[in-house]
Amino acid sequence: MMTLPQFLEMTAASSTPELQSTAAQQGFVTALTDLGLIQVSGDDAASYLHNLLSNDIEHLSNTSARYAALCTPKGRMLASFFVWKTSTGIFLQLSTSIQAAVQKRLQMFVMRAKAKLTDVSTEYTTLGLGGAAATLSLQEWFPQLPGAVNDKVDTEAGSLIRVSDAYGHARYLWIIQSALLADYWPTLQKNLLASDAAIWRRADIHAGIARIIDKTQEQFVPQMVNFELIGGVNFKKGCYPGQEIVARSQYLGKLKRRMAIASVPSSAVMAGMEVFSEDDPDQPCGMIVNAEAESSDSSICLVELKVADQQADKVHLASADGARLRFLPLPYSMLDITQ
Structure with a gap:
């Protein structure tokens, strides 16, 4: 049987950027198959990640998400993450082009920490929704939508995160168990146009959100891609790889x-x-x-x-x-x- 991500890709295969521009305004849904998902679980998951990433993970609540970077000792970004927490662990969303290498690098630092890294990219599917019709469509499963950017709500249908607006409308990430996708699809397709993931990447560009991929690893200090301006760097937290360089870039002279x-x-x-x-x-x-x-x-x-x-x-x-x-x-x- 064809999976829903395969169906979404097939129906969007002939979509042109011009058609997707219309969908971005009216309402769209896309499976973000170019983004992978790492779940970090265990008693030390938060402290372990806090010591590695550019943002405060120890104080991340279950009702919000935030960006974070993994840097080299020289402060260059190896990965950009979107991070959120649920009752089952902390999730790191990143480009599939770098996921395997990044997960291997993260694993090197686990050592004695009670933290387990699991690739859950197939267990969960991330849907991206936007446009005028998205908000009404989501209320079928999320009666109370996340109000502010980076707010998150959880229901039996999964996790819903509001992200930066684009094209004058709210956008949402819906993280759902892949096994349940087919149950929700008939309702979604009534009001939303199935599109490929390019529509989401284009919206991220308009929102000024950088995504590190294989071709750009180790090219940028976070501030060079405005990462602190979207809340991806916390300058008050403790040390992490590259922290000294990142802090120096911020405070010594104009960028x-x-x-x-x-x-x-x-x-x-x-x-x-x-x-x-x-x-x-x-x-x-x-x-x-x-x-x-x-x-x-x-x-x-x-x-x-x-x-x-x-x-x-x-x-x-x-x-x-x-x-x-x-x-x-x-x-x-x-x-x-x-x-």
Whole structure:
């Protein structure tokens, strides 16, 4: 029998970015099969993760979620996580392209801690929902929806987390046991268009949320991709790998590199590609963090580069004479946030 994730992928296979743009406004549901899920359980799960990640995990409640990074000793991001807690453990959501390597690295630090890491990517499916019809559709299973961004509610239907809005509408992550998906699908499809995961990645870009994948590991200190601006770094917690570098970047002088949103007149934009400024054409001034096509000849992207270069209309993709980037406003303040 075909699983629901397979069905969602099949029905969305022919979706174009233009059709998905309509769905983003009216209402959509997508299976986020490009995101994996690690469950950390045991008496020491919270303290073990607290000592490894950039955010406060020990005080994470069952009613909220937050971003966190795993960094190298030099402060470079090996992974970006979305983290939440339930009665069964702490969940780390990350790109499937890096999950196996990251989980292996995390396992190295367990040692005597009472903590167990389990890949539960097949046991649970994460649905992404957004658009005008999403809120009403979810009330079938979640009478009380999470009100603020990063709030979480749990029912017998699973966990529901509100994430940053996009396209003028609320978005939600629904983490559900894969075995139960087929029971809920007939109701979901009445009001929501099944789409592939590109619609969610595109919305994350518009929301200014960076996702570390295999092509961008160890490229960025968290502040270079605005990670502290979305609550992914706690500057008051204790030590973790790379903490000294991350703190120094925050407090010693003005940050010279940041992430911006840009549109590019090309459908061939990919994470890891370099960008160049006309003012210094011989060396790259930044790198594409994430990118998705928005039409047959244009893309939206997150790009990390020198702050000074974001003020000029002189940045190009791949070379100084490549496609020109047009910078767009971020949905959050660029004022430094400390916790």
